[in-house]
Amino acid sequence: MTRVTSVEIEDIRFPTSLTADGSDAMNKDGDYSAAYVVLRTDGLAPDGEPLAGFGLTFTIGRGNDIVAMAAREQAAQLVGMEVEEIVADLGAVYRGLTADSQIRWLGPEKGVIHLSLSAVMNAVWDLAARFAHKPLWRLLADMTPEQLVDVADLRYLSDALTREEAIGLLRAQESGKAERIAELERTGYPCYTTSAGWLGYSDEKLRRLCQEAIDAGYDHIKLKVGANLDDDIRRCGIAREVIGPDRTLMIDANQVWDVSQAIEWTNALAPFDLLWIEEPTSPDDILGHAAIKRGVAPIGVATGEHCHNRVMFKQLMQAGAIDFCQLDAGRLGSLNEIVAVLLLAAKFGVPVCPHAGGVGLCEMVQHISMLDFIAVSGSRERRITEYVDHLHEHFTDPCIVTDAAYALPSRPGYSTEMYAASVAEFRFPDGAYWAGRRAAEAAL
Amino acid sequence: MTRVTSVEIEDIRFPTSLTADGSDAMNKDGDYSAAYVVLRTDGLAPDGEPLAGFGLTFTIGRGNDIVAMAAREQAAQLVGMEVEEIVADLGAVYRGLTADSQIRWLGPEKGVIHLSLSAVMNAVWDLAARFAHKPLWRLLADMTPEQLVDVADLRYLSDALTREEAIGLLRAQESGKAERIAELERTGYPCYTTSAGWLGYSDEKLRRLCQEAIDAGYDHIKLKVGANLDDDIRRCGIAREVIGPDRTLMIDANQVWDVSQAIEWTNALAPFDLLWIEEPTSPDDILGHAAIKRGVAPIGVATGEHCHNRVMFKQLMQAGAIDFCQLDAGRLGSLNEIVAVLLLAAKFGVPVCPHAGGVGLCEMVQHISMLDFIAVSGSRERRITEYVDHLHEHFTDPCIVTDAAYALPSRPGYSTEMYAASVAEFRFPDGAYWAGRRAAEAAL
Numbered sequence: 001m002t003r004v005t006s007v008e009i010e011d012i013r014f015p016t017s018l019t020a021d022g023s024d025a026m027n028k029d030g031d032y033s034a035a036y037v038v039l040r041t042d043g044l045a046p047d048g049e050p051l052a053g054f055g056l057t058f059t060i061g062r063g064n065d066i067v068a069m070a071a072r073e074q075a076a077q078l079v080g081m082e083v084e085e086i087v088a089d090l091g092a093v094y095r096g097l098t099a100d101s102q103i104r105w106l107g108p109e110k111g112v113i114h115l116s117l118s119a120v121m122n123a124v125w126d127l128a129a130r131f132a133h134k135p136l137w138r139l140l141a142d143m144t145p146e147q148l149v150d151v152a153d154l155r156y157l158s159d160a161l162t163r164e165e166a167i168g169l170l171r172a173q174e175s176g177k178a179e180r181i182a183e184l185e186r187t188g189y190p191c192y193t194t195s196a197g198w199l200g201y202s203d204e205k206l207r208r209l210c211q212e213a214i215d216a217g218y219d220h221i222k223l224k225v226g227a228n229l230d231d232d233i234r235r236c237g238i239a240r241e242v243i244g245p246d247r248t249l250m251i252d253a254n255q256v257w258d259v260s261q262a263i264e265w266t267n268a269l270a271p272f273d274l275l276w277i278e279e280p281t282s283p284d285d286i287l288g289h290a291a292i293k294r295g296v297a298p299i300g301v302a303t304g305e306h307c308h309n310r311v312m313f314k315q316l317m318q319a320g321a322i323d324f325c326q327l328d329a330g331r332l333g334s335l336n337e338i339v340a341v342l343l344l345a346a347k348f349g350v351p352v353c354p355h356a357g358g359v360g361l362c363e364m365v366q367h368i369s370m371l372d373f374i375a376v377s378g379s380r381e382r383r384i385t386e387y388v389d390h391l392h393e394h395f396t397d398p399c400i401v402t403d404a405a406y407a408l409p410s411r412p413g414y415s416t417e418m419y420a421a422s423v424a425e426f427r428f429p430d431g432a433y434w435a436g437r438r439a440a441e442a443a444l
Numbered sequence: 445m446t447r448v449t450s451v452e453i454e455d456i457r458f459p460t461s462l463t464a465d466g467s468d469a470m471n472k473d474g475d476y477s478a479a480y481v482v483l484r485t486d487g488l489a490p491d492g493e494p495l496a497g498f499g500l501t502f503t504i505g506r507g508n509d510i511v512a513m514a515a516r517e518q519a520a521q522l523v524g525m526e527v528e529e530i531v532a533d534l535g536a537v538y539r540g541l542t543a544d545s546q547i548r549w550l551g552p553e554k555g556v557i558h559l560s561l562s563a564v565m566n567a568v569w570d571l572a573a574r575f576a577h578k579p580l581w582r583l584l585a586d587m588t589p590e591q592l593v594d595v596a597d598l599r600y601l602s603d604a605l606t607r608e609e610a611i612g613l614l615r616a617q618e619s620g621k622a623e624r625i626a627e628l629e630r631t632g633y634p635c636y637t638t639s640a641g642w643l644g645y646s647d648e649k650l651r652r653l654c655q656e657a658i659d660a661g662y663d664h665i666k667l668k669v670g671a672n673l674d675d676d677i678r679r680c681g682i683a684r685e686v687i688g689p690d691r692t693l694m695i696d697a698n699q700v701w702d703v704s705q706a707i708e709w710t711n712a713l714a715p716f717d718l719l720w721i722e723e724p725t726s727p728d729d730i731l732g733h734a735a736i737k738r739g740v741a742p743i744g745v746a747t748g749e750h751c752h753n754r755v756m757f758k759q760l761m762q763a764g765a766i767d768f769c770q771l772d773a774g775r776l777g778s779l780n781e782i783v784a785v786l787l788l789a790a791k792f793g794v795p796v797c798p799h800a801g802g803v804g805l806c807e808m809v810q811h812i813s814m815l816d817f818i819a820v821s822g823s824r825e826r827r828i829t830e831y832v833d834h835l836h837e838h839f840t841d842p843c844i845v846t847d848a849a850y851a852l853p854s855r856p857g858y859s860t861e862m863y864a865a866s867v868a869e870f871r872f873p874d875g876a877y878w879a880g881r882r883a884a885e886a887a888l
């Protein structure tokens with residue numbers, strides 16, 4: 001019998017604002033951060049290493065401590081639980097955490113308490129996969145349709161997707177699983193890069209990074225837009241010139257527009273042949289996204305990185321408001337909610353193109369896209385996963401991207417463990433980096 | 445010149461779980477709590493007292509410290525600001541707090557950071573009203589249409605309500621303001637009571653409290669439902685029997701149902717002649733509420749206490765999903781967002797019946813309902829405000845309810861100041877009550 005003996009919650013911040021990495025029209029100076037959860041146990045993993053679970057959610061700086069505080073409150077109820085009991089019913093663990101009515105009041109199922117739930121449940125899922133000695137995608141892909149539906153949170157979804165429909169969707173993909181796994185082993189899962197197009201980069205840097213992206217094999221490039229239309233026209237022109245007519249260009253406005261402005265601005269950029277406009281307006285505006293979709297077609301509408309739960313995704317799909325579902329592995333309630341959204345997307349025929357970048361999101365979404373292809377949608381058509389080449393060096397099992405494709409993860413877990421040295425250096429406010437920076441600033 | 449010199453943030457909790465006050469199908473054991481914000485200044489109010497602002501948001505226990513932490517982060521930027529500058533542009537203060545992109549990431553505009561924004565901005569509005577030596581409703585009612593629209597947050601609303609339309613709505617009510625103020629001075633604003641119907645109360649207590657409500661002059665009674673249909677049928681039967689056929693009965697399910705279950709359960713209770721079903725499902729489910737509204741008519745659908753921002757209310761109205769708008773003074777971003785929702789409701793013809801109860805919500809919503817009648821909708825038709833007779837004794841300027849109507853507040857401010865003795869007793873975890881309870885428990 002193995003027990004969870006303790007929980008460690010860390011506030012990790014990387015000083016990305018110094019180089020304008022991650023800058024966009026809404027978020028100009030983020031320090032990419034992670035509320036990081038470690039579940040320690042008194043047992044060993046099958047490989048003889050101490051068994052633990054590592055999970056995180058992503059934020060952009062101040063306030064990461066608030067998420068860490070909420071994670072501490074939620075994770076406390078896991079201490080003392082048997083690991084065998086946890087892995088036997090991962091749906092029950094999730095329901096236990098979300099049924100806490102006093103904490104639920106602070107959402108419900110949104111904002112800080114849902115970000116922190118994600119970090120905690122991501123650690124639980126990592127623990128479960130390590131206990132089974134499987135990469136997370138395989139732990140899930142090996143489940144029967146009934147088992148997979150049992151971990152999914154279908155509450156409030158029954159008007160769009162019943163349990164029986166969900167099982168039917170999964171059954172339909174049962175026969176081709178082995179073949180699709182083999183296919184992923186050969187070719188990986190296609191991805192696009194956002195690294196070229198942050199808003200804070202100069203035209204020269206944009207041009208150089210677009211060329212480097214092509215040289216690295218990318219066929220899809222995404223630019224941040226929305227601060228100034230003339231700048232956007234010039235930047236889209238540079239990108240299109242460098243990538244040529246046959247590669248794909250997407251744009252991302254990070255929520256800065258009202259509905260009619262989104263339609264006008266996007267149509268003004270239409271000559272640059274765009275696959276999608278991402279986050280054109282408030283992430284809460286389901287009906288607004290539907291109006292924008294009608295107003296900018298054939299350019300597609302993509303959103304999801306700030307879509308806070310499955311009930312919102314349900315409606316985005318019911319309203320025909322999105323062409324691409326960009327779910328976020330640190331904002332939804334981990335696999336319990338993500339599997340529900342994958343099932344909804346399969347039902348409604350909406351391709352899932354997860355949001356990534358930040359800290360550790362790429363490490364997580366590779367498992368999700370693989371699972372979607374293997375067991376849920378069974379398709380990679382019109383699907384492409386985000387990739388940003390930042391901060392992977394802090395992870396013990398970083399994602400591997402070659403020729404614009406994520407390689408199928410092979411090591412046990414959810415790929416979310418950070419090096420102890422990285423934690424020690426970038427822990428806020430007492431890590432070596434931050435202590436040193438404060439000392440340097442004080443000396444000025 | 446007067447400056448904000450310091451901010452105090454307190455975590456106040458009242459042990460309401462001991463008596464099942466506030467119990468419903470989702471929330472069984474809440475301790476009614478407030479994240480309480482005090483803005484101190486170096487100036488005096490017109491009455492010669494030290495000028496300060498007091499604001500709060502309401503939670504139900506654990507996690508109140510998380511909201512307090514977020515409020516501390518947000519309120520810090522107010523310290524050092526000139527009060528004259530704050531009151532001259534309350535829209536700018538709000539935009540300054542909401543434009544903080546690192547904190548915004550944790551919502552955006554929802555959950556913990558929006559609850560805490562509410563507490564902080566409620567203190568700012570209380571400060572502004574005390575500085576003007578007016579009750580808050582009058583500070584707002586005395587504004588010109590342009591001034592009132594300038595403080596309202598209309599971002600993301602322009603597809604439903606333009607600035608020009610908003611000004612036009614307010615202009616149309618200009619002429620009758622004085623008459624309506626006089627009317628409120630005579631008769632107050634009608635309210636209903638939820639005190640009778642908490643789920644944890646016995647049948648005998650329900651019967652007695654319904655009778656007491658009638659004796660106190662109430663024509664509207666609300667019951668909590670949703671845990672067990674047989675119990676609900678019996679409890680609705682008791683309530684209808686006591687109140688007779690001519691008074692009004694409402695029910696509240698606190699989000700426990702999926703869409704189809706909400707329709708079935710509500711229709712099963714239809715024989716008891718219900719005005720509305722409140723919170724039938726997830727507060728995020730705009731399209732679900734629209735389906736429920738179609739499925740239970742002529743029973744109305746009411747929701748809003750967990751509706752997290754104006755973008756959600758916009759859609760609830762665009763989709764024709766609600767018959768009654770129950771905005772919450774501790775969940776929306778204070779008057780800046782509440783005025784926007786009042787304007788949307790006036791445009792769409794949806795009556796506003798604010799959520800109250802908890803801690804301090806009744807004190808706040810009286811100002812909102814008065815403002816709505818005086819300056820925005822100009823009507824009390826089909827409008828009734830919630831009232832719960834709990835915890836008012838902790839406020840220095842408590843709401844006064846007689847003959848089932850709120851009296852027009854007359855003292856300067858937002859009625860949100862708590863007695864220092866109450867703060868000292870119920871501050872968590874070090875207040876006298878909680879320290880004493882821990883000592884008593886340790887002695888067992």
